[in-house]
Amino acid sequence: MNPIIRLRGVHKAYGELAVLRGIDLEVPAGQTVSVIGPSGSGKSTLLRLLMTLDRPDQGVLEIDGESPWTMEKNGSQQPADERHLRQVRGKVGMVFQHFNLFPHMSALHNVMEALLRVLRLPRTEAEARARERLSAVGLADKADAYPAHLSGGQKQRVAIARALAMQPKVMLFDEITSALDPELVGGILALLHEMSSKRTMTMVIVTHHMRFAESCSDRVVFFDEGVIVEDGAPKAIFHEPRHERTRRFVDAILGPEA
Amino acid sequence: MNAINNFGPPLLGGLAVTIGITLAAAVLAVVAALGGGLARLSYYRVVRWTAAVYVEVFRGTSTLVQLFWFYFVLPFFGINLSALAAGILVLGLNTGAYGAEVVRGAIVAVPRGQYDAAAALNMSRLQTLYRIVLPQAALAMLPPAGNLMIELLKNSALVSLITITELTFTAQLLRSETLRSAEIFAVVLLFYFLVALCITGAFRLAEGKLKKSAPG
Numbered sequence: 001m002n003p004i005i006r007l008r009g010v011h012k013a014y015g016e017l018a019v020l021r022g023i024d025l026e027v028p029a030g031q032t033v034s035v036i037g038p039s040g041s042g043k044s045t046l047l048r049l050l051m052t053l054d055r056p057d058q059g060v061l062e063i064d065g066e067s068p069w070t071m072e073k074n075g076s077q078q079p080a081d082e083r084h085l086r087q088v089r090g091k092v093g094m095v096f097q098h099f100n101l102f103p104h105m106s107a108l109h110n111v112m113e114a115l116l117r118v119l120r121l122p123r124t125e126a127e128a129r130a131r132e133r134l135s136a137v138g139l140a141d142k143a144d145a146y147p148a149h150l151s152g153g154q155k156q157r158v159a160i161a162r163a164l165a166m167q168p169k170v171m172l173f174d175e176i177t178s179a180l181d182p183e184l185v186g187g188i189l190a191l192l193h194e195m196s197s198k199r200t201m202t203m204v205i206v207t208h209h210m211r212f213a214e215s216c217s218d219r220v221v222f223f224d225e226g227v228i229v230e231d232g233a234p235k236a237i238f239h240e241p242r243h244e245r246t247r248r249f250v251d252a253i254l255g256p257e258a
Numbered sequence: 259m260n261a262i263n264n265f266g267p268p269l270l271g272g273l274a275v276t277i278g279i280t281l282a283a284a285v286l287a288v289v290a291a292l293g294g295g296l297a298r299l300s301y302y303r304v305v306r307w308t309a310a311v312y313v314e315v316f317r318g319t320s321t322l323v324q325l326f327w328f329y330f331v332l333p334f335f336g337i338n339l340s341a342l343a344a345g346i347l348v349l350g351l352n353t354g355a356y357g358a359e360v361v362r363g364a365i366v367a368v369p370r371g372q373y374d375a376a377a378a379l380n381m382s383r384l385q386t387l388y389r390i391v392l393p394q395a396a397l398a399m400l401p402p403a404g405n406l407m408i409e410l411l412k413n414s415a416l417v418s419l420i421t422i423t424e425l426t427f428t429a430q431l432l433r434s435e436t437l438r439s440a441e442i443f444a445v446v447l448l449f450y451f452l453v454a455l456c457i458t459g460a461f462r463l464a465e466g467k468l469k470k471s472a473p474g
């Protein structure tokens with residue numbers, strides 16, 4: 001079967017700064033992949049490329065077999081139009097570190113907005129789905145609250161419900177617990193675990209919770225300085241890393257005993 | 259009080275013209291400000307450039323001279339505007355040029371993350387603009403927009419110089435008949451002040467409404 005995510009030789013620079021320097025990665029559908037690595041190594045940049053918020057400078061990036069930025073037209077590859085980009089983009093969803101909820105909409109309307117305008121669901125159906133998703137993240141009673149009146153953990157739950165309601169094939173999570181108070185982290189991680197155990201979605205999770213990465217993912221990718229240093233089963237990465245750099249990073253965070 | 263009794267009624271006609279011109283110019287200004295502000299953020303350089311020229315020309319030249327141009331000079335190029343049309347056009351475009359900067363500033367102040375979130379939900383550029391960005395920017399636009407409207411009201415007195423008998427011009431006429439300058443201009447001041455008060459009130463009201471529908 002074709003991988004749902006395929007990267008080959010992907011490069012991305014911001015000005016002079018080469019952030020991604022040749023990424024090869026294939027993710028089969030349904031897999032949960034954790035991405036770990038030091039700050040500034042390019043993890044967020046990778047997710048932004050997968051979400052099609054930014055485009056690679058070089059290399060191949062395909063979602064479900066299609067490049068978001070090029071399309072076939074009259075028998076040759078042409079720059080994609082907005083319609084093609086959105087058709088590919090619709091297969092991916094993302095949850096951000098700082099939630100990025102729409103402050104002028106209630107929790108319910110945050111979730112409903114794209115159901116109405118992008119998926120064009122009828123209002124009753126959109127509302128039913130939004131309420132159902134909010135209940136699934138434990139926020140049925142906060143549907144009418146505005147983001148300003150929600151805690152960090154609640155905001156992140158709304159953001160998760162909002163992304164899930166679109167039923168993307170691929171979900172991206174960029175350090176979604178790192179802006180939260182420590183006591184709220186566990187609940188969000190449990191929610192992630194629950195999603196990944198269903199195996200209906202492909203999930204790419206950037207996290208610095210090593211134990212979570214170990215217990216919940218099928219696969220861990222260790223990133224450093226814009227390249228994938230090591231890519232393998234969680235056990236292998238955390239307990240028998242093949243590369244010195246991986247070992248040092250894992251030790252520094254888990255402690256040599258772990 | 260006597261002043262109002264004596265000179266209020268004859269000045270009312272002028273007041274109505276002032277209010278009418280201000281309102282008409284305000285509508286034009288809002289359209290020009292939104293168009294100009296968005297154009298300055300366009301993907302296309304030509305559009306950005308055109309908008310920048312519009313803003314800089316109207317901000318960088320005297321409103322009075324603009325009025326003279328539209329009313330006295332354009333006819334030489336075959337464009338004949340009535341005094342009223344020229345007045346409304348200049349006042350509206352002038353205020354719109356300042357307003358375009360307000361619109362642009364409020365839009366760029368909307369955090370990057372809001373665009374990312376909208377794109378991640380696969381909203382189109384247009385949907386992102388009118389559902390996500392503009393509603394958030396609107397709140398930031400209102401206070402400076404209120405100031406500009408009051409500025410517009412005061413500038414409207416300039417059109418008396420292209421023969422429109424609005425409030426200030428009516429007062430001048432009345433003064434030359436009666437020579438009661440102090441009383442007449444006291445009433446004129448009061449009238450301008452009251453209209454400005456109404457404008458301030460309307461903007462406060464709108465701000466309160468927006469805030470209530472979008473707390474935080």
Ligand SMILES: Nc1ncnc2c1ncn2[C@@H]1O[C@H](COP(=O)(O)OP(=O)(O)OP(=O)(O)O)[C@@H](O)[C@H]1O
Pocket residue numbers: 014015017019037038039040041042043044045046
């Ligand atoms: N839009 C941008 N413009 C310029 N530089 C950028 C931009 N986005 C990211 N960078 C730079 O690219 C590098 C990699 O950033 P990225 O956010 O991908 O790292 P990261 O691995 O997610 O780090 P962290 O763990 O701190 O989130 C950083 O040095 C960052 O400053």
Ligand SMILES: [Mg+2]
Pocket residue numbers: 043044045174175
């Ligand atoms: Mg990051």
